[in-house]
Amino acid sequence: MSKTPVTFRLNGEDAAAFADPGSNLLDFLRRAVGDLSPKYGCGQGTCGACTVLIDGEPHLSCITLAETVTGREVRTAGGLANGPILDRLQEAFIDKFAAQCGYCTPGMLMAATALLDKNANPSRQDVIDAIGGNICRCTGYEPIVDAILEASRNTRGAA
Amino acid sequence: MLRVETYPTAAEAARALGPGARFLGGGSLVMIELNYGASDIERIVRTTDPALKDIRVEAGRIHLGALVTMADVLRSRELSFLAPVAQAVGGPAVRSAASVGGNLFAPHPYGDFTVALLALDAMVQTAGGASHPLEGYLADRSGLVTSVSFAAPASNEFAFRKVRRVRPKGASVMSMACRLSRSAGQLSGVRVAYGAMAPTAVRAKAVEQALEGATLDERGIAPALARATEGLDPPTDALASAWYRKETAPVHLHRLLLGENAR
């Protein structure tokens, strides 16, 4: 079985690894690259736990063929913090108690990042739509929405 | 074992298709099969052909490349009338992958975009240049889709409605689209299409007939509502029973034709 070399940018750094044929981006990132922040929840694009950004757009890494990210910029929740300094979204998730089991959190953060990158001043409905593809089975949606709105306020304040 | 083949043009990709091969578009259908061990797939065929990402408006006709995504549709000013349709497909991350061409292959209860295309009398272009009416294409779905095209509707001519049990994302209990073309103040050549009411998107031909020459008001649409599910045998699934779909279809058709708040 022949593996495919994939070179791309991951969280602002050059990255390269070999993908198994037909491997999805989630397995590739986790096993081949070693970024464990995106999570497996369904393998069918319905739960959102594996959400990453590819060239700024939210994508479900479990239904993305790994080699299609060649030459593109991938961002994951593992790259949100700048060293020990957390991103505003991460801070807001902490302050607003926006995680229970924590398994959906990386996907939620990336869906929210995609939103705030495009819309610095989202309405509550915008936030709900943005995380509409992400399931939190602990059903902690309200604090998550609150946290994303809080982060957007902090972003505006800092700008 | 599995092999991935990437071709620069759609024509080459189409030639590479054959037994054991599967064309990968946006990935939201084929990758699921792969993740779940589809043992009949030996080769994945894909193309980087930029033509498949084209959105063009020419002489009042809209052309959408097969790999145009729902997110692309949402970003396009010319396609604003289709925004509610694209928005109805999955969540944001699904919409950055799910493509117009792939939507023609989405199994029940998915494929809402196809419902809209059916109401717009879309034509399907396949590799090699052949053109097929969408309704006929859905019957056998053979040939690699390169684009779809349809006449741009006049403003307020097109309407779409999706019924789902959870929001903002949720698969269809049913979806409906219509193009309410008029002639001399009366409906003429109307198209109505349903999703999740049959194995694929279908036209509601009895409704179309009943609307021919009618006026768009309570009295005018009453015969169409009475025939809302004529000739249809909707499926029963985890979202709704056939009975439920049949019983509620006239209610949703009513709202589709006259607006959300019509009573």
Place this chain on the structure above:
Amino acid sequence: MAVEFRKDLFADERDDSFDQIGQPRVRQDIEGHVTGRSPFFDDHLFDGLLHVRCVRSPHHHARIRSIDASDAERMEGVVRLIWPRDIPRNMNTLLSLINFGRDDEPLLAERKTAYVGEPVLAVIATSVQAAQRAVAAVRVDWEVLPHVLDVEEALTPDAPVVNDEYPNNTFDYHDRYDHQKLRFGDPEAALARADHVVEGTYQMSPIEQAPVETCGAIAAPETNNRIVCYTSTQALFFSIGVTGKLLEIPSSRLHFIGGTVGGGFGGKVDSHHEPIAVLASLLTGKPVKYMWDRAEEMQAGAPRSGERWRIKDGVMNDGRIVARIFTGFFDAGAYTRLTSYGVQKCTGHLPGPYTIPNVASNIFCVYTNRTPSTAMRGFGITGVDFAIECHMDKVAERVGMDPIELRILNAYRDGDMKAHRRLAKNCALIESCQVVAQKADWRLSPDAMAQSSLAGGGTDWRAAIPETVTDDEGKIGERRRSGLAPDPFAGTGQRGRVAAGTFSDHPATGNAPQRDDMIAEASRLGFKVDTGAPSAPMPQAERPVAPPAPPPAAPPPPTAPHGSQGAPTLPSAYSEAPPAPTPTVTPPAPPPAPASTAPEPEPYRPEQPFQRGVKRPGVSRFISGSRRR
């Protein structure tokens, strides 16, 4: 939504200030969650990790004639197969760890399968894809058997036998009955004098816990002949015990690491992944992962059980409920996971938060050819509460009463006797009803608004254990032979009467604490304590508390002999065989040796495989340790 505290309610019972609840507090594990670094079981990387997928039954019920895996075995990437014969002790029941129920479920089915998705063979391969393809290449010759999917159909004499260990399609309670009984007072007599009899049937479907992280485990060889296992389990010590038992290896060889669970909700208790992952690692000497995909999680993962309920109330014109009879069916699916225990929880919950002087219930844990059911958020309680509260509305409608006022009228008040013979305390239903009505702008009568959980409870009959009618209907196997209806008092079996005031030591009916150090001390729970008040929970002053070491025989009940119905009366349905000795009763069968007279257990020997149950002197076999003081 803002949390509102009603500190005015029960203010003198607390010395706390509620200054934590409702306040934003930083979770100790939150930084890992927001940075994607929380170590879920699958977040451990191993070189050369192997993967497991199982061949599963496509039938509700089928005999396995033969399995041909010769093609699969030769496929690229396949390392080896796990057959049922590779499992040292291929039979278990989860609660054998607390001696509850008999081993009835193989890890991999060998002779027959009893639900869709039951595994029969495991494939270990170098990739998930290779394992999946090999699974698809295995050919099983199935002989499809008749199946049963409905709980009441499963009780009929002609129903197919789902589970060979329980050939009556019901779990055995107390080695005697095919259902769990609750008897309190004389509901039949009370129904006869009630102004209204209100009946209802209610049903709840199974619910999948559906955690976003699917169930799984990674096992890998470790140094010193140990196996390390990272697991998603919610019940680490169940998982170790089950793995040690099925694989017949001492738990000292098992290094289990859990605690970071991507959502469980009860669905990560059943411990099926760990034994397969550990065995696969032992067989291959490699790290192995066994993780369900989403489809397996939904199809083969054990949900909350479906339930069906029949409730029959005797109600007076003024809304007082004088009798309530339940017939309940829990769908255990094909094997015993935790639903047998859910039935016990449920029995202790009846008749809901209402003081009803005559209560009876028959609850069945029924085997059907559906996915085995297990724990989920309040299992055993949620379904019957739905039924009870629907039924309360129905009763209110019948007697023409406001449904909230009906609840207030019948609500437990402090000091009332509950049907399982414990006193109600810290009741708050009345206050909850009043606040809910206020919030909903629902007008209650001044009388209903004036009620209090603190007042009116514990008076005469409300605090008393009434004379109780018992029966011995529904002995194991009887229903299948005779087609006996499942409802309480449905048969013509002999009735007994247990004198008022009688309660028993039966652990399953949860009466007196088994040990004195298990009595909850109000002061430790944050309640103000009346220093003069006795701390024992029972009103009977002379109630002897079981000493730390088990007595040579159960103490005699502190009450009169059985009632006046004449000999031979039957033993109380609450009593475990043998019944508590009373002057007039002859036990129907020679008593098995009580656990308390068993010889001293062997000293602890860690190299021995796991043994069933806890057998330490002075410790209930239902309790795995003593409470810390």
